[in-house]
Amino acid sequence: MPDLPQHRPVLAGARYNGMTAAAIRLEALPEGHLLHVLGAIEPVALAAELVKVGLANSSIRKAGFRQWFVAGDAPLSPAGLDALTAALAGKAFVMDQSHGRVRIGVSGRSSRLLLSKGTVVDLDPAVFAEGSSAMTMVGHISVQIARTGDDSFELTVLRSFAESLWDELRHMAASAEKDGV
Incomplete structure (x- = not known):
């Protein structure tokens, strides 16, 4: 049926390399899977269950x-979601948020400076180590920031705010470039 809505990645192919490629890089990440897990389960136990259902790279x-x-680059099949839901039965609930959230990568030697222009989270590696995450605001937009490497972060945002966040990040990057960072 041609009148049915078609899925289109919000930031399809969006990329920004500011100043030099090493200073600031913004990248729309694959719209793979994003699951919201709620319950009294520890990360180690959750990781073990993810391995069992083929989501070890999440x-x-x-x-x-x-x-x-639980975030990953590969799309999750309905059978995979059912398998994880069954594995976590009695321990946690799983809600698929893949259709409703978008992930943006921010990397480069000036990535912390760029993000500090929009959020109050202390991104110093001694305080916010690799693997850390925090729910915060970037400007007026609610975002989850996760540190994925020394100079790399992943921002998860509601789909309807993805383009606004992307524009805000590009604006902050241009401002940093003008400041000579």
């Missing part, structure tokens, strides 16, 4: 008290 990020986001 990352686990704290999203609140007894809440986790």
Whole structure:
């Protein structure tokens, strides 16, 4: 049926390399899977269950008290979601948020400076180590920031705010470039 809505990645092919490729890089990440897991399950136990259902390459990020986001680049089939839901039965609930959230990569030697222009989270590696995540605001937009490497971060945002966040990040990057960072 031609009148049915078609899935279109919000930031399809969006990329930004500011100043030099090493200074600031913004990248729309694949719209793979993003699951919201709620329950009294520890990350180690959740990771073990992810391995059992073929999601070993997914990352686990704290999203609140007894809440986790499980993110990955590969799309998750309905059978995979059913398998994880069954594996976590009695321990946690799983909600597929893949259709409703978008991930943006921010990397480069000036990535912390760029993000500090929009959020109050202390991104110093001694405080916010690799694997850390925090729910925060970037400007007026609610975002989860996860540190994925020394100079790399992943921002997860509601799909309807993805383009606004992308524009805000590009604006902050241009501002940093003008400041000579």
